[in-house]
Amino acid sequence: MSHSELINLTIAEARDKLARREFFARELVEAHIAAMDATRPLNAYVTETAEKAMEAAKRSDDRRDHIREIGGSCASMEGIPIAIKDMFCTEGVPSTACSKILKGFVPAYESTVSANLLRHGSIMLGKVSNDEFAMGSSNTTSAFGAVKNPWKRADDAADLVPGGSSGGSAVAVASRAAMCATGTDTGGSIRQPAAFCGIAGLKPTYGRCSRWGxxxxxxxxxxAGPMARTARDCAIMLEAMAGFDPKDSTSVDKPVPNFEAALTGEVKGLKIGVPKEYRAPGMTSEIEALWEQGIAWLKDAGAEIVEVSLPHTKYALPAYYIIAPAEASSNLARYDGLRYGQRVSxxxxxxxxxxxxxxxxxxxxxxxxxxxxxxLSAGYYDAYYRQAQKVRRLVSNDFSEAFQKCDALLTPTTPTPAFAIGENADDPLAMYLNDVLTVTVNLAGLPGMSVPAGLDQKGLPLGLQIVGRAWDEETVLRIGDVIEQQSGFNSLPAGLAKL
Amino acid sequence: MSTFDKATVARMATLARLKLDDDELDHFAGELSQILTWVEQLSELDTDQVEPMTSGVAGEGLRWRADHVDDGNCQDKVLGNAPEAAQGFYCVPKVVE
Structure with a gap:
């Protein structure tokens, strides 16, 4: 197969073709290294590890040969080239969270999630950009500079943001410079860039993937969660990432289901809730129309649509902007210029x-x-932080009530399509509103997924979000897969790797 | 409830060990006041009977683990990223005269 055919395969297709020996992992990896090269102007990768990837690809082919001799089956992602967000510590490879303060930091250990992916046979192409410390919705705050969305508006040449914080991940996957990428999602950082770049991305239930490293x-x-081009690929990747880890005290000891098996193509009898409060201020009419379309698709496929209410929705974003900074200020206290990272005397x-x-x-x-x-300071703790934690409970309770009446929720992922680099830059509140439809899911710890569902008038991709009960990623993936089938989304960005 | 004036920004910066110049103090005072006003809408809600949520997902608490050493003897690795290290220690500016 040619390089350009190879980079356009899905993980599921590549896996099956590798198994049938239609090509070798080293050819697949070589094609993606060429794509990484060709898409460099998009600035998705911050550290490329092409040489290591080629060595790993040879080892992968050897393992496959060996298993062929002795009989048995290969690991689920054997030979699949992936990108890792720079928030993950990778042994011997710089890991900086795209911050100056971690410049030159080379971890002596591998994060559990990336180690799990490697153990399942996947091959790291390099590290991809994010907003500094994953704080942002545009991937413009990275110390390595802004990342560019491979999509452009039909009528102007302006560079658009890829969304954030996992912007580099979304761009690498959308432009075919990786088959999939890890993301992390604190308020929407997997789902919003997935929507902006026309790919799929899933934030699992809190505790499903280890945060260690x-x-x-x-x-x-x-x-942490998977970002890939289809719901099926997200299912394959999530299964390889997830699992109990004693090193993370919040990792939950539950068996990891066969997520791919959940994609039955069947939603008959499922009850899909539509929360009326999600008609967010500033939502474009095209996004509202796409939401209606998504509802119609699921209805056609045999699902039952029910209106539900999540009355505390409007309080979720302000609660998030108390809780997240509070935890961040505490977590970031470790950067002291003493033990690692940049020191200024x-x-x-x-x-x-x-x-x-x-x-x-x-x-x-x-x-x-x-x-x-x-x-968090004395005198304000109760009024702000404690109040926000109580509001978090109310938001979580809203979902519990809604899930009495339905099996999953359908909403848009974002109120608008991708915006130009520089827009919203002077107004933090306007930037924060990007997360208004995704942040509720983080507060409640639920699984949420964005799937590409259509284009706006200017040719930019739009995403629909599916939210499930805690630990029910299977239903979320199943619905995502059905929406993909129904939408037939197959549009390609202008910035696709040309090989 | 309160305002995020320049003096407050300076006090927070000291608590957080962040060096900020005068322009930054002004800039953050403006932005943080705006954000603070916006988050104050949370006070509209009556939460007297609501238990604060402190776990990542409802119904999951933290588990106990055995208190034992499962790692160690890797001084070189630990110090490998230090901006300044000597004789197996991190080096810092003098703190005792």
């Missing part, structure tokens, strides 16, 4: 801390540390 942003909200120890942190962190990170410090 992932740079911590807001520990009670952070969750000072006359004494305190000045060294202040200088290192003052120079090492960018403006968005500083803003959140200041906000977090404030809401």
């Amino acid at each position: 992932i740079v911590a942003f807001a520990s009670s909200l952070d969750q 000072g006359a004494n120890l305190t000045e060294m801390y202040e200088n290192s942190r003052g120079e090492g962190f960018g403006p968005e990170v500083k803003r959140r540390i200041l906000m977090g410090t404030y809401v």
Whole structure:
């Protein structure tokens, strides 16, 4: 197969063709290295590990030969080239969370999730960009510069944001410079960039994937998940990532289902809830129309549509912007210029801390540390932080009530399509509103997925979000797969790797 | 409830060990006041009878683990990323005269 055919395969297709020996892992990896090269102007990768990837591909082919001799089956992602978000610590490969303060940091250990993916046979092509410390919705705050969306509006040449924080992941997958990529999602950081770049992305139930070895942003909200081009590929990848890890105290000891087997193509009899509060202010009419279309698709496929109410929806975003900065200010206290990362000297120890942190962190990170410090400080803790935790309970209870009446929810992923680089830059509140439809799911710890469902008038992709009960990623994936079948989404971005 | 004035920003920056210049103090005072006003809508809700949610997902608590050593003897690895290390220790500016 030619390089351009190879990079356009899905994981499921490549897996089956590798098994039938139609090509070798080293050819598949070589094609993706060429794509990584061709898409460099998009700035998705921050560290490329092409040589290591080629060596790993040879080992993968050897393993496959060996298993063929002795009989048995290969690991589920044997030979599949993947990208890893720079939030994940990767042994011997720089891991910086795209922050100046971690410049030059080379972990001596591998995060559990990336180790699981490697153990399942996948091959890392490199590390991909994100907003600094995963704080953002545009991937413009990365210390490595803005990442560009491979999609463009039909009528202008402006570079658009890929969304964030997992912007590099979404761009690598959308432009065919990786078959899939890891993301992390604290308030929408997998689903929003997936929607902006026309790919699929799933935030699992909190505790499904280990957080060990992932740079911590807001520990009670952070969750790693798969980003790929189809629901099926997300299912394959999630199964390889997930699982109990004693090293993460919030990892939950539950068996990992065969997620791919959940894709039955069947939604007959399922009850799909449509929350009326999700008609967000500023939502474009095209997105509302797409939502109606999604409802019609599921109805056609035999699902029953029920209206549900999530009355505390409008309080979720402000609660998030107390809880997430509070946890971030505490987590980021570890960057002291002393044990790792960038040190800027000072006359004494305190000045060294202040200088290192003052120079090492960018403006968005500083803003959140200041906000977090404030809401946790004496006299304000109850009024802000404790109140936000109570509102979090109310948001979570809303979902529990809704799931009495339905099996999953369908909503748009974002209120708007991708915007131009530089838009919203001077107004943090406008930027925060990107997460208005996704953040509720993090507060409640539920699984949520975005699937590409259509294009707007200017040719930009739009996503629909499916939200499930805790631990029921299977239903979420099943519905996502059916929406994909119904929408027949097969549009390609202008910035696709040309080989 | 309260405002995020320049003096408050400076106080938070000291608590958080963040060096900020005067322009940054002004800039953050403006932005953080706006954000604070916006989050104050949470006070509309009566939450007297509501238990704060502290877990990542309802129904899951933290589990206990055995208190035993399962790692160690890797001093070189631990110090490998230190900006400055000597004789098996991290080096810091003098803290005792």
